[in-house]
Amino acid sequence: MNQRERVLVKHAVTGRMLLSSAEGLTYVFSRDGELTRITICGVPADKGQEVLALKAELNVLRFEEPEGGPVVKHWYYVGDNPVDYDEASGCITVTAQSEIEYRPDQYWE
Template identity: 70%
Template sequence: MAEHERVLVKHAVTGRMLVNSKDGVAYTFDEEGGLTLITLTGVEAEKGAAVVELKAELNVFRFEEPEDGPVIKHWYYVGDNPVTYDADSNRLTIAVQSEIEYRPDQYWA
């Protein structure tokens, strides 16, 4: 987890924030079998259950926020890939199949 980064998991339909790494949630990104596994640790049980329930309607974002440069946004496509939550470890795992990277400063002046 980088100091000037954050990960957000949102409900795509309503825009409801489900998980925000700024709320004390640690995360890792790991490649496995052609997918990227995003593992979020420290997710409260209620939020983890909500993410699993809404797994077909998720938007997952990573924001790079360097002090001396523009924000870089990454959008990850979940599709029908696995989304799991382990209540014993407060660990949420989201498998994503693709990523779109974009820089808002290139679209708005």
């Protein structure tokens, strides 16, 4: 089964989209004990600064979209954890303290 995946960084209060992997950004997820680090590269300086300005109010969402199967959503809560942006590399690293995984189709049936 082929699978697509998307990652979004949104402003938690307004729901405004800040970053989307659909815009050609690359990303890597890694675990550090109880924390999840999400590194997103290809972020222009203006977007990186915008994310940093809202770092206390971020949500990161990952959508697994299997062909012919149900979408699985992962919600990563950032909270007071670090958000760092390296303008030279164009990479932003978001540290999330918790993850909630759910399938929307199970809520609407």
